[in-house]
Amino acid sequence: MKRIVVHYGELSTKGRNRKMFQEKMAQQIREKTNHLGEKIKVSPQYDFLYITWEHTDYQTIIEILKDIPGISRFSPSYQVSKDLDSIKKEAVRLFSSLELAEGESFKIVAKRSDKDFPYDTYDLQREVGSAVALAYPQLKVQMKQPDHKLTVNIHQGDYAYLDLTSYPGLGGLPYGTSGRGLLMLSGGFDSPIAGYLMIKRGMALDAVHFSSPPYTSPQALEKAKKLAAQLTHYGLEMKFYNVPFARIQEAIKEHIPDSHSMTVMRRIMLRVMDQLLEKSKAQAIVNGESLGQVASQTLDSMAVINEVTSTPILRPLIATDKTEIIELAEKIGTYDLSNEPFEDCCTVFAPTSPSTRPTLEAIVRYEQALAIDELVDEAVRETSIEWINESYLEQDSFDDLL
Ligand code: ATP
Ligand code: MG
Numbered sequence: 185m186k187r188i189v190v191h192y193g194e195l196s197t198k199g200r201n202r203k204m205f206q207e208k209m210a211q212q213i214r215e216k217t218n219h220l221g222e223k224i225k226v227s228p229q230y231d232f233l234y235i236t237w238e239h240t241d242y243q244t245i246i247e248i249l250k251d252i253p254g255i256s257r258f259s260p261s262y263q264v265s266k267d268l269d270s271i272k273k274e275a276v277r278l279f280s281s282l283e284l285a286e287g288e289s290f291k292i293v294a295k296r297s298d299k300d301f302p303y304d305t306y307d308l309q310r311e312v313g314s315a316v317a318l319a320y321p322q323l324k325v326q327m328k329q330p331d332h333k334l335t336v337n338i339h340q341g342d343y344a345y346l347d348l349t350s351y352p353g354l355g356g357l358p359y360g361t362s363g364r365g366l367l368m369l370s371g372g373f374d375s376p377i378a379g380y381l382m383i384k385r386g387m388a389l390d391a392v393h394f395s396s397p398p399y400t401s402p403q404a405l406e407k408a409k410k411l412a413a414q415l416t417h418y419g420l421e422m423k424f425y426n427v428p429f430a431r432i433q434e435a436i437k438e439h440i441p442d443s444h445s446m447t448v449m450r451r452i453m454l455r456v457m458d459q460l461l462e463k464s465k466a467q468a469i470v471n472g473e474s475l476g477q478v479a480s481q482t483l484d485s486m487a488v489i490n491e492v493t494s495t496p497i498l499r500p501l502i503a504t505d506k507t508e509i510i511e512l513a514e515k516i517g518t519y520d521l522s523n524e525p526f527e528d529c530c531t532v533f534a535p536t537s538p539s540t541r542p543t544l545e546a547i548v549r550y551e552q553a554l555a556i557d558e559l560v561d562e563a564v565r566e567t568s569i570e571w572i573n574e575s576y577l578e579q580d581s582f583d584d585l586l
Contacts, residue, residue: 185263188245189347190233193256193355201361209233209254209358215420216248246351251418253384254361255353261337261345268303271344272315275334278348279316279323282332289326290316296338308336357386359419364388364466365498366425366457367415371407371528374472374501376415376518377509381500382470383419390423390464391415391572394453396430396529404526411521413576418516421573425460428566429453432559433533439553446480446538447547449530450489452560458493459564468496474509475502479538488542 190213195205206228213235217224224237224245235245242260249258262278264270275292294308303311313325316334323332337345367379369391379389393408405426412424432452440448457469473481480489490497501509513519 253356254358259347289330290332291330356384362386368471378472394429442535
């Protein structure tokens with residue numbers, strides 16, 4: 185039997201909700217491993233979560249666990265029969281998988297809850313330690329901050345468990361434990377990262393994309409869907425709302441001065457978001473705004489734009505720089521998708537000199553030229569919904585079909 189021990193991280197502070205948090209994490213692990221063709225058993229315990237299985241190689245499971253929110257760290261745990269000889273042999277074997285340099289240090293930590301086991305923790309540590317030292321003369325024993333720590337667990341039951349390597353998890357909270365948000369997903373670099381950060385923090389997400397055919401291309405829509413698909417790698421399947429936005433943008437272009445069109449457009453987007461929020465039972469809007477990045481992201485602009493809604497708007501990127509965003513995009517696999525050249529609706533209709541300091545009074549006056557309620561209702565009515573998951577990325581891309 186193969187086994188990995190998963191450590192929960194911040195979950196340990198969750199008191200009465202703890203069970204729900206553990207169960208959500210277990211569910212996601214089951215979901216992400218159910219294509220492997222064998223039963224992967226996920227057993228949440230109070231302090232850890234165990235994953236056990238028979239055939240799949242360790243590395244496959246390790247790669248999956250690295251991208252699951254809420255895990256602080258995890259360690260493969262090797263099972264041997266519960267006698268000193270087998271334990272020593274396994275200890276020596278485990279060290280052979282490391283690249284050991286001269287002078288590196290190690291330590292053995294024994295944990296024993298089975299008091300019938302003939303060796304106490306001290307004896308075990310000494311015995312296993314000498315076996316390892318004998319096999320690897322280049323290593324030295326060191327109690328404080330050793331380079332390698334091997335833990336030997338002797339619990340009730342027939343087996344002992346050894347673990348040597350620990351992998352860092354993603355951190356955050358299990359997917360779906362922090363409510364549901366609606367992500368405003370463009371084709372840029374920022375909004376997918378905003379979505380990723382909220383997913384990592386345990387928020388279940390659906391995505392909303394505003395598209396303006398015929399001004400925007402089918403490839404631009406495709407790009408947004410692929411970004412959504414890449415985000416589901418860290419969470420679970422999500423709904424993708426495609427909001428037709430061309431009519432609204434034409435109306436804005438016709439009736440609103442260039443300097444204020446961006447502000448009005450954003451306010452209308454938020455009104456649409458509010459209606460979709462109700463439909464999808466979400467509690468917050470998430471976007472990729474970063475303070476001062478563009479004209480609509482100054483405090484003056486945000487105040488006027490925000491005025492149309494009382495829904496919480498979460499802006500996880502508000503204090504990040506573009507370079508930090510790009511680094512994350514590379515890490516989570518959205519960079520190449522965002523880098524595709526297809527322009528979205530905001531870029532196509534971008535004004536030449538948007539105001540960075542719009543006043544509410546002026547904006548409200550300009551908006552009177554538009555039949556806003558009807559435009560918003562119509563856009564919501566014509567919004568299409570599609571379920572998207574990771575397998576979307578494997579489908580033939582639009583270009584391949586041409
Ligand atoms: P991004 O990189 O995500 O495109 P950006 O730097 O281009 O962001 P803006 O175009 O000002 O910034 O957009 C700010 C935020 O508004 C985006 O991060 C996104 O959350 C939302 N947004 C912009 N355009 C769209 C769109 N076509 N559909 C859905 N949301 C959008
Ligand atoms: Mg954009």
